[in-house]
Amino acid sequence: MTTWKNAPTQILDVGGVPFAYRELGPPSGVPVVFLHHFTAVLDDWDPRVIDGIAEQHHVIAFDNRGVGATGSSVPTDVEQMGTDAIAFIRALGCEKVDLFGFSLGGAVAQMVALQAPDLVRRMVLAGTGPRGGGGIAKMPFIVGGAYLKAFLTRKDARHFLFFPRNAEGKKAANEYFERLAERTGDRDLPISLRARVAQLRAITSGGLHAPDDLSVITAPVLVANGDDDLMVSSAHSAAMAARLPNATLKIYPNSGHGGVFQYHHEFVPETLKFLAG
Numbered sequence: 001m002t003t004w005k006n007a008p009t010q011i012l013d014v015g016g017v018p019f020a021y022r023e024l025g026p027p028s029g030v031p032v033v034f035l036h037h038f039t040a041v042l043d044d045w046d047p048r049v050i051d052g053i054a055e056q057h058h059v060i061a062f063d064n065r066g067v068g069a070t071g072s073s074v075p076t077d078v079e080q081m082g083t084d085a086i087a088f089i090r091a092l093g094c095e096k097v098d099l100f101g102f103s104l105g106g107a108v109a110q111m112v113a114l115q116a117p118d119l120v121r122r123m124v125l126a127g128t129g130p131r132g133g134g135g136i137a138k139m140p141f142i143v144g145g146a147y148l149k150a151f152l153t154r155k156d157a158r159h160f161l162f163f164p165r166n167a168e169g170k171k172a173a174n175e176y177f178e179r180l181a182e183r184t185g186d187r188d189l190p191i192s193l194r195a196r197v198a199q200l201r202a203i204t205s206g207g208l209h210a211p212d213d214l215s216v217i218t219a220p221v222l223v224a225n226g227d228d229d230l231m232v233s234s235a236h237s238a239a240m241a242a243r244l245p246n247a248t249l250k251i252y253p254n255s256g257h258g259g260v261f262q263y264h265h266e267f268v269p270e271t272l273k274f275l276a277g
Contacts, residue, residue, distance in 0.1 A: 004050040005183045009042065009069065014091040020069035020188065021062035021088075025054030030121050032098045032275065033089060034061035035105030035112075037127070038143075038199050041068030041188040046261045047179050052268030053100070057275060062088055064108070066195050068188045074198035078104075078131070078206050082111025089119065098122045098275055103232065103257065104199060107131065107206055113217045123217075124271055126224045126260045129236030130243065132211035139203050142230060161231055162258030169255070172262040214243040221247040222274045224267060226259025248274065 007022040022042055023031075032053055036044060045061055053059055065084040066074035075081050085108055089097055098121050101109030106128025113120045143161070150157040156177065163169040163176070221244050225237040234251060241249040250270060252259040260267045 004045065004047040004054070006185075009186050009188065011069075012088070012091055014087050017065060018069075018071045019062055019065075019088050019091075021060060023058065023060045024050070025057050025059045027058055029058055030096050030098055031058040031060050031092075031094060032100055033085075033094075034059065035064070035085060035099065035101040035108045036061070037103035037105055038203060039191050039196055040105075041191055043183060043188045044180060046176065046264060047182055048264040049261065049268060052264065053271060053275075056272055057098070060092065063188065064088070066198065067191055074195040074202075076198050076201040076205065078107045078111050078202050079115075081108045081202065082115055085112050086116050086119065094119070096121050098124070100124045100126070100271075101128060102126045102260070103128055104203060107203075110212065110214070110217070113219060114212060117217070117219070120217075120219045122219055122275060122277075123221045124224065124274065125221060125237075125240070126267075127226070127229060127232060127237075127257045128240075129232045130211060130214060130240045131206045131209040133207060133232070133236040133239070139207065139231065140200055143200065158258065162256060163262060164226075164228060164254060164256050166254070169262070172255070172258075176258065176261050214240065215245055217244055218246060220274070220277070222250065222271065223247050224250045224252070224260050224270075226255030226257060226262070227251050227253050228255070229257045229259070231257045 002024045007024045011018045063070035065072045099109040106125040146157040146160040149160050159173045163173040223241040225234050241247040252263045255262045
């Protein structure tokens with residue numbers, strides 16, 4: 001049985017750029033395409049979320065341009081990231097997809113929906129907000145502080161960025177990293193420093209960008225976040241949901257940026273129900 005632990009990494013040439021991706025789940029129906037967070041590669045997806053969605057849906061996760069094992073270089077704006085994602089999805093032969101965008105991936109998902117509305121059936125936007133959201137431009141300072149704490153404590157920065165620093169949050173963080181370590185073979189390449197810097201520039205410019213007209217996105221959207229997100233204020237998620245004409249908002253208590261991973265046991269069934277319409 002194919003699970004996220006053993007799904008083979010494949011390569012698809014898109015206009016001369018090799019895109020790394022993995023897929024699992026039933027091959028029929030509308031696929032769910034996963035778009036991941038700042039600094040993430042394929043191995044940074046929570047297996048409980050991927051496997052949970054793949055029980056009922058064809059799941060495709062990929063490294064966008066310049067990330068992990070995908071070639072070329074990372075664009076410094078989210079619009080181009082969206083264009084690259086569209087090119088990859090169309091190269092797969094997909095005419096309609098559901099999108100699962102987490103953090104930076106949620107910003108990219110919005111660009112896909114704005115640039116190619118015919119391609120998107122439904123969207124899940126987790127731990128993310130709209131372009132032009134106040135405070136998003138401060139991301140370099142937030143990330144820098146977390147990386148300093150990570151260096152001093154010899155931990156991954158996501159301990160400080162994704163989960164609250166209380167007993168419940170620390171337990172959730174440890175369990176999350178244990179799940180990420182379940183895959184031991186055919187691991188992805190780590191993201192390069194150059195790619196990290198380009199992504200950070202894209203996030204910062206997105207925070208300073210004029211707000212997009214999200215009212216034109218008519219596809220149903222599930223917006224999810226923790227109640228105290230340090231990276232993308234939970235208020236931005238709520239504001240984004242209010243601007244989307246067909247959105248449902250879910251906020252998880254005592255959690256942060258990684259709330260959907262901390263509450264995966266609730267989030268996965270809710271997502272499956274949403275995708276089923």
